[in-house]
Amino acid sequence: MKETAQYIDFFRSERQRIDSGSLPVLNARRDEAAAAFERLGFPSQKVERYKYTDVAAAFAPNYGIQLQNAPSAPGAPSDLAAKAGVPTSSPSAASTVDEAPADLVSRLYGTLADVNADAITALNTMLVQDLLLVHVPAGTTREHPVQITYQLHSSAPLMQNRRLLIVAEPGARVQVILNEKADAQQDFLVTQVTEVFVGAGAQVEVYDIESTHDRFHRFHQFFAEVAQDGRLTHTAFTLAGGLSRNQTDVRLSGQGASANLLGCAITDGCQHVDNNTLIDHLAPGCRSHELYKYVVDQQSTGAFAGRVLVREQAQQTDSEERNANLVCTDQARMWTQPMLEIYADDVKCSHGSTVGQLNAEALFYMRQRGISEPDARMLLKQAFAAEVINNIPLKALQQRLHILVEKRFRSCEDCRLCKK
Amino acid sequence: MLEIKNLHATIGGKEILKGIDLVVRPGEIHALMGQNGAGKSTLSNVLVGNPSYTVTEGSIRFNGKDLLAMSPDERAHEGLFLSFQQPVEIPGVSMVNFMRAALNAKRKYLGLEPLDAGSFLKLMREKRKIVELDSKLTSRSVNEGFSGGEKKRNEIFQMAMLEPTLSILDETDSGLDVDALRIVAEGFNKLRTPETSAIVITHYQRLLDYLKPDIVHVLIDGRIVRTGGPGLAAEIERRGFDWVREES
Numbered sequence A: 001m002k003e004t005a006q007y008i009d010f011f012r013s014e015r016q017r018i019d020s021g022s023l024p025v026l027n028a029r030r031d032e033a034a035a036a037f038e039r040l041g042f043p044s045q046k047v048e049r050y051k052y053t054d055v056a057a058a059f060a061p062n063y064g065i066q067l068q069n070a071p072s073a074p075g076a077p078s079d080l081a082a083k084a085g086v087p088t089s090s091p092s093a094a095s096t097v098d099e100a101p102a103d104l105v106s107r108l109y110g111t112l113a114d115v116n117a118d119a120i121t122a123l124n125t126m127l128v129q130d131l132l133l134v135h136v137p138a139g140t141t142r143e144h145p146v147q148i149t150y151q152l153h154s155s156a157p158l159m160q161n162r163r164l165l166i167v168a169e170p171g172a173r174v175q176v177i178l179n180e181k182a183d184a185q186q187d188f189l190v191t192q193v194t195e196v197f198v199g200a201g202a203q204v205e206v207y208d209i210e211s212t213h214d215r216f217h218r219f220h221q222f223f224a225e226v227a228q229d230g231r232l233t234h235t236a237f238t239l240a241g242g243l244s245r246n247q248t249d250v251r252l253s254g255q256g257a258s259a260n261l262l263g264c265a266i267t268d269g270c271q272h273v274d275n276n277t278l279i280d281h282l283a284p285g286c287r288s289h290e291l292y293k294y295v296v297d298q299q300s301t302g303a304f305a306g307r308v309l310v311r312e313q314a315q316q317t318d319s320e321e322r323n324a325n326l327v328c329t330d331q332a333r334m335w336t337q338p339m340l341e342i343y344a345d346d347v348k349c350s351h352g353s354t355v356g357q358l359n360a361e362a363l364f365y366m367r368q369r370g371i372s373e374p375d376a377r378m379l380l381k382q383a384f385a386a387e388v389i390n391n392i393p394l395k396a397l398q399q400r401l402h403i404l405v406e407k408r409f410r411s412c413e414d415c416r417l418c419k420k
Numbered sequence B: 001m002l003e004i005k006n007l008h009a010t011i012g013g014k015e016i017l018k019g020i021d022l023v024v025r026p027g028e029i030h031a032l033m034g035q036n037g038a039g040k041s042t043l044s045n046v047l048v049g050n051p052s053y054t055v056t057e058g059s060i061r062f063n064g065k066d067l068l069a070m071s072p073d074e075r076a077h078e079g080l081f082l083s084f085q086q087p088v089e090i091p092g093v094s095m096v097n098f099m100r101a102a103l104n105a106k107r108k109y110l111g112l113e114p115l116d117a118g119s120f121l122k123l124m125r126e127k128r129k130i131v132e133l134d135s136k137l138t139s140r141s142v143n144e145g146f147s148g149g150e151k152k153r154n155e156i157f158q159m160a161m162l163e164p165t166l167s168i169l170d171e172t173d174s175g176l177d178v179d180a181l182r183i184v185a186e187g188f189n190k191l192r193t194p195e196t197s198a199i200v201i202t203h204y205q206r207l208l209d210y211l212k213p214d215i216v217h218v219l220i221d222g223r224i225v226r227t228g229g230p231g232l233a234a235e236i237e238r239r240g241f242d243w244v245r246e247e248s
């Protein structure tokens, strides 16, 4: 396939420049990744996990790939590359790559993100320039969330391949907020691979908040492993974007581990949001809770596929999966596919999805009280999304998201009013 | 203020209102009675512009304006209010946000600035007292999980907030216990002015004892077949509807 070849050719001809701006630990994995990527190629829509997104089309244009070393330390200035800032208010509780135990990165990098299983992961591992490490030593609690903001600006089309590694040692606690932003109206393509290691009894919350624009294409492959009694919360919040595909794979590998997956997508225009999740119950007594909600407006499309896999040994699994969607127009499309696969016999599992429209009776009730139709619609949409926000453990972020969601819906309704 | 002429309306292709004529003047209270399915709620819904109903004939003027040409929210701004027979639950939309949106929309229509947060909450407190609505209810989502009676009380609370000139009470008494009925009815009376009018739909005399209607109408099969003074309600309570049907 020519899309695949384009990236392989680039890799082969630019190999030296790619390596020179990057860490040895990243360079050491490129050959294997390239071989895997060449073999796998971009997945067609016949590949089960990619059936809702045309990956090759997203990767077909010739984006410029930024090969300067992007900063992984706070405050380093860079015009073209992403800014990745880690507030260091409590440096002892978060280390940069340099401060972390010597072999930590080489020991863990790429162990969850299997290049042989997924083409985008392979592509990312082949081309990655930038690794950010959040390491929380055993028994340490980071009081304030680590905020990582990627703000792309570029005067030409730009592709960026980046990597995030979060390691919470046993008993550690950390909250990480990823802000994906773009200030230029430009064609952007981002692949991000995140690997999260939640140690025994550790608690990790990752909030991935995308607020970009319709020329932004984002592929986020998120992998997490949760050890005994560890707790992971993951939130994928798509406030605005062009094409967003979030693949979220969680392995509950230690007894009593739990995962709480939340997601919300607000789409309009020609936006496309595809969330694909896999929760793998590998140990007994684990819990997983999953709630994804979409508000799909205008001509936009949304897809949700969530697979919960309960292995034979995973007795006393407690799992709940729900996907609820509001489809606001006749042109908007939503695909939903909750999947539950159980091989253990003593489990409590539920899954379900709904696709509906705004409640006409509620709309009329509000209009009888004098609320205009656009405002009534907005209140109902906000109420719908609010359920996800209210499930977020980080209270300060709840408030922020309520405001951002309201703003988002206001501008969305406003622009529709202008078109009338 | 309200003038309905030869009003015909359908729902789902079925004609429910078959030529209604009704005039309501400022300060008047009209009671509207009639058997189940006669079309009372249909008339209420048509008046407030529920899009599920189609008006096929006739006209409605409200304060001299063509009511049928207005959107439901415009009608509300012009002073029309319906206390719904079955108020809908709106999970996730808080009473506060809902009332604020409604009140500020009306103020905007009247060319007034939105109410600041402090004044708004003060107003909520004052109006809540009129119908003795528990503050726990106004801190929840609109009608969500409210009991039948609490929903009805909440309707009159909203009426107090919005100060309409013509209120339609569609079986506001049903679901209210004896004490609640008194509180809500007395609250309603406190809100009355010489300019405000109401159409009160009910099956029972008790509410009318409090509200003291000036005129009573009986609706049968989509038509007003009899109009009389307050005594008519008492007579219906005693004798039922059959005699009205026979005499009409």
Ligand SMILES: Nc1ncnc2c1ncn2[C@@H]1O[C@H](COP(=O)(O)OP(=O)(O)OP(=O)(O)O)[C@@H](O)[C@H]1O
Binding pocket: B011, B012, B014, B016, B034, B035, B036, B037, B038, B039, B040, B041, B042, B043, B085
């Ligand atoms: N969607 C619909 N399609 C057909 N008929 C309908 C529809 N909705 C309501 N109706 C009918 O319209 C008629 C009038 O109903 P309406 O609710 O106005 O009665 P009502 O006088 O308010 O009765 P009640 O005292 O029971 O409240 C009823 O026979 C009802 O079944």
Ligand SMILES: [Mg+2]
Binding pocket: B040, B041, B042, B085, B170
């Ligand atoms: Mg009725």
